[in-house]
Each structure stands twice: as C-alpha cells, then as structure tokens.
Amino acid sequence: MSDRNFVATVLLCFFLGSLGAHRFYVGKIGTGILMFFTLGGLGIWTLIDLIMIIVGKFTDKDGHLIKS
Template sequence: MQLQTSDRNYIATILLCFFLGSLGAHRFHAGKIGTGILMVITVGGLGIWTLIDFITIIIGKFRDSEGREIKPS
C-alpha cells in the first residue's frame, strides 16, 4: 500500500526549516500547529529538533498533519 503524498510544497518546507526552523515555521507550514508552538518555546529544541527535522525533510520522510509525506514531485 502506497501512502499519498502531501500537497505541501517540498522546496518551501526545506527553505522554511533552514531559515526559520528554530521558530517552527516548517511545522506551521505542514499544519502541525502544536509542535510548531513547542518549537517556538524551545527555540527548535535548542537547534537539535530543527536539525533532525531538516534531515527528515531532505530524505523525504517528513509528514504533514494528515500523515502524508512531503516529498519532491
């Protein structure tokens, strides 16, 4: 069974994570409001959470709020 791919823009997600990852912008973009707020409060888990998310986005395993992977088209 193949999972559906998200309609969120892959490049936008990468750029938001790279430039505004500590503020959780990529999580807000993906519809993950709760964890986005946590990233704002913890400044991206002191950068560690942001780095993990960045790597996850690059390899195409980052998911939106509905569980669909955000992948390049």
C-alpha cells in the same frame, strides 16, 4: 503525497526552523508552538527535522509524506 511544497518546507526549516515555521506550514500547530518556545529544541530538533525533510520522511498533519 502531501499537497505541501517540498522546497518551501526545506527553506522554512533551514531559515526559520528554530521558530517552528515549517511545522506551522505543514499544519502541525502544536509542535510548531513547542518548537517556537524551545527555539527548536536548541537547534537539535530543527536539525533532525531538516534531515527528515531532505530524505523524504517528514509528514504533514494528515500523515502524508512531503517529497520532491
């Protein structure tokens, strides 16, 4: 289990996901920068990440699951 907060990750993804804020929060800096410049893959990548976070399959930079 990750030490990152589940609710904070969901909210960052929902409100600032197209800028990659949730990826910066969990330590995935490289993909956060990529999301920032592509606007979250025009929203598609952001939607996929949001779904993965909600179902508990999203991981932090160390591979630990972020769960509620």
